[in-house]
Amino acid sequence: MDLSLTESQQMLKDTIRRLMERECTATRLKEIEASDTGFPADIWESLAKIGLVGLSIPEEFGGGGGSYEDLGVLYYELGRACAPTPHFSSGVLCAQILVEAGSPAQKAELLPRIASGDLILALALTEQDFGWEADQVALTATKQGDSYVLQGTKVFVPDAQVAHKLIVAARTPGGVSLFLVDAGSPGLSVRNVTGFIGGRLNEITLDSVKVPASAVVGVVGGAAPVLDLVLARSAPVLAAYMVGGSEMAFEITRDYAGTRVAFGAPIGTFQRVQDHIIEIVNAMDAARWTTNEALWKIDNNKPDWRIGASLAKAMASEAFTTATHHSHEVLAGLGSVKDHPIHHYTTMSRTLYWYLGEPKLHRQKLADLLEL
């Protein structure tokens, strides 16, 4: 047993930490938040330049061939910085769907460009009957000659505004299928969803959007197992981001408790305040170790890796929300000021809480997996 990072993972971690501290500052986060699309082109370019956009894409397609644990290292650091990039949509979910189900031509054409950061993809899955199962997809794809015509609406899709292409899940005879759709296709429109949201969520309307039969990813009607596999394996990667975010919420809160004085003493000396910070630390560490174990289980093909993945996502969702909640209790008024970075973490924690399944869903999955 050895729970340490390898030397190269530690180097990777240090590199990303430095990059994020330089480029993803509090000021920059605020600018990104206020921008039109919320896309930090500069940070994206920096990540791409050192090969991190394609970290988990196989080397034969221009990626880094990294493991899930490597991805975990990257995502801890992105989460610490609360970096709002389309990396998860493009470099993890869509890249892995293509790796699993794409045709040789699709892989050869798309994966290298995803890895280089030139091409951004987003996964359009969720609809009004919100959920992560293929059978919750209602949007239709109707065959017309050599083409398919897509009709319907996707909601709460991250990164659709900045994506060049979408992988759209649509109902076809015999099941759900995946389609590659250009973002600029006639009939396709993307709208930003406003609210207490981290990053960007979009609504996508597809009104008679026509795609060629070659746009199908994988087998027609065969999307369910692909989605199921890729979503389950990616959940701990997202969990790593949430652990990183919890860690930063912890550090911000701890440092403030050490300097803010009330009644003649730093507030961190009050047991009531300490309780908040201890809650953060415990939630963070619980999520950290369940996430680490889940990533390790995936890399090592452990038969119970799905148990690990659902455990990690449930714990991390709880942890990030818990961490930011208690952070606000300690920061009090200061935490509600827009200039203070904590609100980026707070909104992100709430958004990622349900992304790829909220704890309730993963607990149901765990009950099934534990044969209860």
Added chain:
Amino acid sequence: MDFEMHYTEEQEKFRAEVSAWLDVNMPPEAVRPVDEGRKPPGLSDAAMSLRRRLGAKGWLCPLWPKEYGGGDLPVEQAVIIGEELDGRHAFLPYDLGVILIAPAIMVWGTDDQKRRFLPPILSGEILTWQVFTEPEAGTDLASLKLRADKEGDHYVLNGQKTFIGSDYRADWLYTLAVTDQNRPRHSNIGAFIVPANSPGVTISPMELIAGQNKNNIYYDNVRVSRDQLIGGEFDGWKVANSTLELEHGGASRMVEGHFVDLLLAYCRRATRNGQPLSKDPAVRDALVEIWMGAQVERLFNWRNYWMRTSKIPWSWEGCQTALFRKQSEPRVAHRVLDILGPYALTTDPKLQALRGEIENQQRMSIMSHPGGTPEAQKIVMARRIGIAKTRQKASAIV
């Protein structure tokens, strides 16, 4: 990262050796009882015998140097011994010498003391109790009052301790006492190894709701020789903290608890109104919640074990693990009460669940205090996090 122990062929051979040895040397009665407070006849002697035999073999403290009564074995072999004992539900008598006291002696004792005290403790010849708490000094341990007055090359001890030991008689009492009435708190305490048969020591049993039965201990002009003092005359607080560091989760093990697995299996099996309990949606959710907590506790223990055996310095990990366990046990009991109702509360042979394990968990869950209350764990955590008035690093442990 690697979350698994890997065993070489050589080590698997060692496992076979341990297993064969246990076949011969483990008395069949030496198995863990449901409730330590109600031991079946024959268990105590059997457990003592198993302890002595393991000790003689160097397997009671496999990681310790041979010269001190250990086995000089690598971590993997120590884990193998633990796994094999655990697989047989082996039960060893209550003793804090091995896990808590010997490490403090190793850090603070003189060479002569290490030679005198460690081998008997680590080879299982003698039992040692931790004698800290007093009627007026629990969480605020440093306010303890038991006097140790110097008389020539002896100290004379007077006072009372409480909540000590078990119903296995101790040979040695690892006792904290005030060595100077005038010195300030924290620098007025000495740590003594007091032979339990010293004249003036009276041990009188208490009756507790669960677990081992504890004792009151009265010291009436008990004479202790100076060379029984571990560390300096006023170092007792530091010595005690090496012990408390381990007690607060530092002495973690790789071996896992089985309660949750048993509970899940029981709920798959037991039926209510014609269907398995585990099919009730509320029961499922409660079971998953309990199971998730157990995974976190397991991983905290693994992390601590890994940190300790790799000599990685730590901060809040030990007390965090103790706190997590102390907070989760009552929660688990609460949920189990939801799931099983009155069946959770009975030891009636006809009605009990899991041979009384469930009922025992209900009782044990109210006892989160040994080794420091949850609040005490939080106080230490806050210091380690660096926000409390007192900034404190982890105490020296081996």
